[in-house]
Amino acid sequence: MTARLNPYLSFRDNAREAITFYQSVFGGDLNISTFADFQASEDPADADKVMHSQLDAPNGMTLMAADTPHSMEITAGTNYSVSLSGDEEAALQGYWDKLSDGATIAQPLEKAPWGDSFGMLVDKFGVSWLVNISGAPEGAPS
Template structure:
C-alpha cells in the first residue's frame, strides 16, 4: 500500500485566489468546491467560500486548501510549512522563483551545509515554504 503526504492549507476568505496562484506555479488540474456546493453552511456570508480545493499537478504533486469557516479561529502562517524536495534542479528552482516572487525570502536558495541547495520563503499569501534540491551523491 502506498501512502501520500498531501499538504492542506487553511485560508481566511482567499482560498480560491491562493489555489489559483498555486495552479499558476505548479500547473495541473484544480478542483474547487464551495460551502454552497455541499450545503455545509447556513451562514450566507460563507456560501461562496471554498470548502475544499485540490490541485493535482501533472507530475503527481497534490496540494489541498480551504477557507476556514467564520466560526473557527484562524491564525495565518503559524501552523504549517510546505516542503518541496527532490533532485530536479530546474523544476524546483522554477517553483522557488515563482513562490518567492512577491513574498519574503528568509533563506535564499543556496548551497546548504549538508550539501544540498536549500531555501526558505513565505509566499505572498503568508504560506511558508522549504525547498531542498538534493546534491550529487558523494563519490566513493
C-alpha cells in the same frame, strides 16, 4: 493506491485566489468545492467560499486548500496541516500510531460519516496532521 502525503492550507477568505495562483505555478488539474455545493454552512457569507480544493500537478504533487469559516479561528503561521491519505490501512494506521506519541488528539482516528476513517492531531512538535483512510460507507458490501 499508495498513501499520499501533502500540505493542506487554510485561509480566511482567499483560498480560491491562492489555489488558482498555485495552479499557475505548478500547473495541473484543479477541483474546487464551495460550502454551498455541499450545504455545509448555515452562514450565507460562507456560501461561495472554498470548502475544499485540490490541485493535482502533472509531476505528482498535490496541494489542498480551504477557507476557514468566520465561526472558526485561524492564526497566520499555523494555517496549514499535513494530510496523509489513501487506502493502505495498515501503513496509515501505523503512521497515526507513531504520530500520536506525545500528540494532542483533536479528532480520534475513527470511522467518519463519509465511510472513511479520519483523525486529526497536533504532534509533539506542533505540526497539525490529518489522516484519512479510504473505506466503504457503513452498511456497504465489502
